[in-house]
Amino acid sequence: MDADSLRCCVRQGDADTLISVLVQPRASKNALCGLQGEELKVRLTSPPVDGAANKMCCAYFARLLGCAKSNVSIERGHSSRHKQIRVAACTAAEVRKVLHNQLT
DSSP: OOGGGGGGTEEEOSSSEEEEEEEEOSOSSOEEEEEETTEEEEEOSSOSSTTHHHHHHHHHHHHHHTSOGGGEEEEEOTTSSEEEEEESSOOHHHHHHHHHHHHO
């Protein structure tokens, strides 16, 4: 898989980058699992209760991308496994490169 294969799930928005993810809660460890359809599959240890998985998802992506937690937010899918994450202060190309390095 190359960084260009992540174009289906990492897109440049107006000013921010949008990432389509499929979240698997209650996993044994936090990890990126690759692509599933046109979404990036991510496993999180947190249960999907009271927004805990959403909070962990934002924190996980902030740590991966090396940006502040306040730059990462859930745009869509607060109560769904299918989410769209908004990342401020990073271009889509930068995000694709970092995610590609994590997946290989």
